[in-house]
Amino acid sequence: AQKITQTQPGMFVQEKEAVTLDCTYDTSDQSYGLFWYKQPSSGEMIFLIYQGSYDEQNATEGRYSLNFQKARKSANLVISASQLGDSAMYFCAMREGGAGANSKLTFGKGITLSVRP
């Protein structure tokens, strides 16, 4: 089974509107973390936001927020007030294991977001 699933085809959003990018995950660990990264066409990987499995509040970071539904094993990224510079590939990733682990990130296939002016 895929550990991280991102199934949306390319997403389009009008500038200044909000958009939700879906991510579901699969793990048997109790302690894990979920990350979102942005990859613009230039290729670099930019960290956006983190949600821990024990965090009771949904993470927020500026225009980014994470809709974390633990029972459904979903961690959707919400981008509010989209900007043209948000056009990029977005990857959801998971790190399993608690304190003391040196855990790799497992990535989903990514979602392409295009913001229309």
Place this chain on the structure above:
Amino acid sequence: EPEVTQTPSHQVTQMGQEVILRCVPISNHLYFYWYRQILGQKVEFLVSFYNNEISEKSEIFDDQFSVERPDGSNFTLKIRSTKLEDSAMYFCASSGQGWGNQPQHFGDGTRLSIL
């Protein structure tokens, strides 16, 4: 803001040649990683490194691959005898902690092209 630096940005190599990709992690970070991304595909884990030894490696990281931290600042990935299928973007990442909420910070990548 401190960042992970990778050199070169693009490397073109003949098949069968050795290649070394270089990374300078963020200076106070202790956990280091290499990932690769074949064009248009997802990012795949290669190896993690802590306390001067490999913590974990993937199936991709076979005997042709090795990592080294030769001094206090550099972290290198060596591919001994490159194959066509090694063509990919290689990302180095570092983290202040191997768990919890500290993200892995990625370099801008080295695009490796094998001819």
